[in-house]
Amino acid sequence: MEPDMGEIGEVMQLLNASRLMAALVIVVLAIIASRLITSTLDRFGEGNARRRLTAKYAASISRFVIFIGAVAFILINVLDLSGETWIALSATIGLTVGFALKDTAASLLSGLLILIDRPFTVGDRISFDKYYGEVREIGLRTVRIATLDDNLVSIPTNKFLTDPVASANAGELDMMVQMDFFIAIDADFDLARDLAHEAAVTSKYVFLEKKVNLLVSDEMTPHFYATRIRVQCYVVDCRFERRLASDVTERIKTAWRKHGIRTPFVLEHQVRRADYVPPAEGRSSSPA
Incomplete structure (x- = not known):
């Protein structure tokens, strides 16, 4: 099948300078609009903690909408494609992009699926x-963490479609912290558990609308045999995760020290000075 010279000529007309310049202007405007909307929503979210996650999710959606809208506007209005030319050009571009940018195309689709399925969201x-x-x-x-x-880590979005990912707060502002x-x-x-509970519920970072749990168990580790007290509480804002852990730890250590709660004995093969017996004269101090 020989190529239609009329269709080839129509495609070549798409590459003239004025249309390329118009397409470039639209791309620049789309980038500016995306950054402006994102920064506005981020400022709104930071000013209202309860709406921060919603604002960040809206910013992610807006970037996709602006990108898709700009591409569609360029193809339909600026390039002014006829039906046959549209089909021919789409097939050509599809094959070229499919082979040369298959990983990038997969990441774009993965990013869209993440926003729709929402295994996690921004924040x-x-x-x-x-x-x-x-x-x-x-x-x-990419998804930036x-x-x-x-440290800011960038991970290709297509990785999240095949590998497991765990979300600690699943779109909520509060989050469980376990210590x-x-x-x-x-x-x-009994006393240690009560002191730990008091330390947790009096922290300014704890979310008191959800219950504070304390679990007690005996643990054997390579270094000690001890009683473990596990504190499970919710932080009022997931960004304060470390502050909550630090605050509760300081309160518990201070309370236990005040009430004489002892820490575990370390299981090491050491002889305490008080138990040391010097060897008899003429005998070796090393074991036989």
């Missing part, structure tokens, strides 16, 4: 692979 605390932190952005190609030590504390096996665990 969530997630665990993925070896990373844990707050989702800062669900972009067209800010770890607790303030483990150990006391000596013969210490007064």
Whole structure:
């Protein structure tokens, strides 16, 4: 089948300077609009903590809508394609992009699926692979996570369709924080548990609309045999996760020290100075 010279000529007309310039202007305007809307929604969210996650989700959706809208406007209005030319050009572009940018195309589709299915959203605390932190952005190609030590990690969106991901707060502002504390096996665990509960409920970072749980169990580790007191409470804002853990830990340690709650004995093969007996004269101090 020989190519239709009329269709080829029509396609070549699409590449003239004026139309390319108009397409470039639309792309620039789309980028500016996307950044302006995103920054506005971010400022709105930061000013109202309860609406922060909703504002960030709306910002992610707006970026996709602006991107798709700009591409559609360029193809339909600026390039002014006829039906046959549209089909021919779409097939050509589809084959070219499919082979050259298949990973990028998969990431774009994955980003859209994440926004629709919502396994997590912007502002969530997630665990993925070896990373844990707050989702800062669900972009067209990558998801950006800010770890607790303030590193920004970019992960291709298509990774989230095949690998498991855990969301700690699942779109909610509050989030459970779990902390483990150990006391000596013969210490007064009733008193220790009550002091730990008081320390948790009096923290300014705890979300008191949800119950504070304390679980007691005996634990054997390679280093000690002890009673574990596990504190489970909800932080009022997931961004205060570390502050809550630090505040509750300080309160519990202070209360236990004041009431004489002892920490576990370390199981090490060491001889205490008080138990040391010097060897008799003429004998070796090393075992036989």
